[in-house]
Amino acid sequence: MSFSGRRFSTNKAPGSAELNSQIHRQFRDAHEGHRPHAGLDPSRASTGVVWCTERANEYGFSDDPDSWANLGQGAPEADDDIPGSFKRPKQLDISVNAREYGPTAGIKSLRVAIANLYNAHHRKGKASQYSWENVAVVPGGRAGLIRIAAVLNNAYLGFFIPDYTAYNEMLSLFRNFAAIPSPLSEEDGYHIHPDKIAEEISRGTSVILTSNPRNPTGQVVANPRLAEIQDICRDRATLIMDEFYGGYNYTSNCDGKTVSAADNIEDVDEDDVLIIDGLTKRFRLPGWRVAWILGPKEFIKAIGSCGSYLDGGTNVPFQEAAIPMLDPDLVLNEMKALQTHFKAKRDYVLGRLKEIGFKFKHVPDSTFYIWLDLSGLPAEINDGLNFFQKCLQQKVIVVPGIFFDLNPAKRRDLFDSPCHHFVRLSYGPKMAHLERGLDGIERIVKRYFNDPSASRIVRNVLTVHAVTLSQTSRAVRTTQSTKMSSPMVREDKQRIQASQVSHTWWICLCDECMYGCTDTEGEKVKNGQDTGKGSFAARAQSAVDSRENKENVDPLSRTPRKTG
Numbered sequence: 001m002s003f004s005g006r007r008f009s010t011n012k013a014p015g016s017a018e019l020n021s022q023i024h025r026q027f028r029d030a031h032e033g034h035r036p037h038a039g040l041d042p043s044r045a046s047t048g049v050v051w052c053t054e055r056a057n058e059y060g061f062s063d064d065p066d067s068w069a070n071l072g073q074g075a076p077e078a079d080d081d082i083p084g085s086f087k088r089p090k091q092l093d094i095s096v097n098a099r100e101y102g103p104t105a106g107i108k109s110l111r112v113a114i115a116n117l118y119n120a121h122h123r124k125g126k127a128s129q130y131s132w133e134n135v136a137v138v139p140g141g142r143a144g145l146i147r148i149a150a151v152l153n154n155a156y157l158g159f160f161i162p163d164y165t166a167y168n169e170m171l172s173l174f175r176n177f178a179a180i181p182s183p184l185s186e187e188d189g190y191h192i193h194p195d196k197i198a199e200e201i202s203r204g205t206s207v208i209l210t211s212n213p214r215n216p217t218g219q220v221v222a223n224p225r226l227a228e229i230q231d232i233c234r235d236r237a238t239l240i241m242d243e244f245y246g247g248y249n250y251t252s253n254c255d256g257k258t259v260s261a262a263d264n265i266e267d268v269d270e271d272d273v274l275i276i277d278g279l280t281k282r283f284r285l286p287g288w289r290v291a292w293i294l295g296p297k298e299f300i301k302a303i304g305s306c307g308s309y310l311d312g313g314t315n316v317p318f319q320e321a322a323i324p325m326l327d328p329d330l331v332l333n334e335m336k337a338l339q340t341h342f343k344a345k346r347d348y349v350l351g352r353l354k355e356i357g358f359k360f361k362h363v364p365d366s367t368f369y370i371w372l373d374l375s376g377l378p379a380e381i382n383d384g385l386n387f388f389q390k391c392l393q394q395k396v397i398v399v400p401g402i403f404f405d406l407n408p409a410k411r412r413d414l415f416d417s418p419c420h421h422f423v424r425l426s427y428g429p430k431m432a433h434l435e436r437g438l439d440g441i442e443r444i445v446k447r448y449f450n451d452p453s454a455s456r457i458v459r460n461v462l463t464v465h466a467v468t469l470s471q472t473s474r475a476v477r478t479t480q481s482t483k484m485s486s487p488m489v490r491e492d493k494q495r496i497q498a499s500q501v502s503h504t505w506w507i508c509l510c511d512e513c514m515y516g517c518t519d520t521e522g523e524k525v526k527n528g529q530d531t532g533k534g535s536f537a538a539r540a541q542s543a544v545d546s547r548e549n550k551e552n553v554d555p556l557s558r559t560p561r562k563t564g
Contacts, residue, residue: 023389048165048403069437072397076428084337102316105304106137113326120328122262139314140289151302158205162404189362211242216424218364227264238272245367247282256335394440398423
């Protein structure tokens with residue numbers, strides 16, 4: 001599928017596929033730009049990850065987050081368990097100066113440390129070097145983007161699809177520039193080609209915004225292509241480079257090299273290149289909210305000043321604590337450890353997804369994201385929103401691809417989006433969470449491929465009359481007693497308990513599992529009584545009889561798995 005095939009919405013009302021989907025209706029209600037009459041009073045609904053977390057909270061995520069696999073949040077694991085990684089501070093020694101208001105451009109000592117880091121890693125041997133005046137410290141990446149947007153002149157701003165969800169809000173808040181989307185092609189891995197940049201500039205674009213490495217596709221624009229892009233932009237357009245994932249670079253054999261446009265800048269005060277990065281991703285400290293912007297002094301002075309009316313500046317104690325972490329040698333070793341660890345997690349996740357049956361045209365070579373194509377799944381789950389809802393029912397969080405189709409003018413409809421049949425998976429969390437999340441995704445896929453009736457909601461309440469348990473066999477005899485008019489869904493957590501002598505069998509009545517509710521797999525019934533994991537009782541025995549054969553079939557290709 002190519003983004004060049006985009007069409008604009010001509011829908012006057014939601015289609016039948018949407019009317020039958022609760023999650024689609026919920027999304028459209030929260031995002032007015034996706035209503036039939038787009039563009040009228042667009043709401044400030046939550047951005048992608050926050051919206052997904054809000055929906056997960058409705059399923060109990062906030063009550064027991066440790067039992068969930070959050071593959072939606074764009075955050076790396078923050079523990080001190082990565083081999084070779086330096087230990088993060090667990091307490092701060094707060095100076096007297098840190099009690100005062102700090103400069104909105106950041107404290108000078110931290111700005112010096114950031115400039116030294118970039119000079120050591122990206123400007124070695126070059127005549128033009130960064131100074132502290134080329135650096136502004138900001139309270140997180142979003143705040144940095146907002147500051148940049150505030151100082152832009154009247155301009156056409158070009159951005160690429162898909163890209164970081166928060167750009168959507170930034171691009172719609174300010175009226176000093178007009179945002180122009182530029183779709184990328186899936187066929188060539190969503191790469192940004194130099195001729196694409198030249199085309200954007202030729203039609204009047206004077207500001208270009210992009211993440212690199214790219215969120216959500218996990219692809220990086222590296223040299224010499226990156227250098228060629230910067231040459232094209234020099235003296236013609238301002239280039240805003242979001243480099244938060246620059247350390248998650250798997251293209252150089254995990255040698256610690258960080259991808260940055262700083263390598264190719266000729267004059268740090270003349271090249272109109274703004275680089276934004278911080279402690280959030282590659283230093284695995286998202287809670288600190290310490291980020292920075294590098295650029296020409298004139299830009300940085302304006303960006304520092306506008307913090308006085310936009311955000312008030314960055315927390316001073318955390319700025320002071322960040323300084324020792326930015327020693328160039330320490331950072332290089334940290335990046336080696338980071339790349340080795342996260343590349344191994346990437347390979348594990350890709351391997352599991354391939355075993356489940358997903359296909360990949362391009363292997364992500366950076367970040368900690370996988371842009372997962374759902375188009376090969378059955379219609380009930382082959383779009384990002386419906387797949388997201390099924391994941392919630394398995395206590396797994398992903399982000400529907402629609403959020404990465406930046407649509408600040410609210411002109412395109414939901415089903416017109418080329419991102420509609422994708423979700424973004426993060427392999428940022430610890431391995432145990434990745435395993436749990438992939439187990440849940442595998443259950444969803446197996447259920448829809450192995451069980452033709454799985455997409456139809458069971459409305460039967462079954463009363464168990466007898467349960468006979470022995471060492472060699474278990475049989476369930478059931479009768480249908482009542483039919484219900486409303487669907488049985490997982491969050492109802494309804495069960496029927498039937499006991500015979502000292503044994504107990506739990507029958508799952510939710511419609512979200514194949515052979516029994518996965519929530520009960522680790523459940524221990526009081527007094528050591530047995531816990532069953534049967535299917536809906538009416539077809540428990542047939543499900544058990546056929547399970548072995550079905551598990552030996554690749555669910556997407558429907559061909560036998562190779563064994564041995």
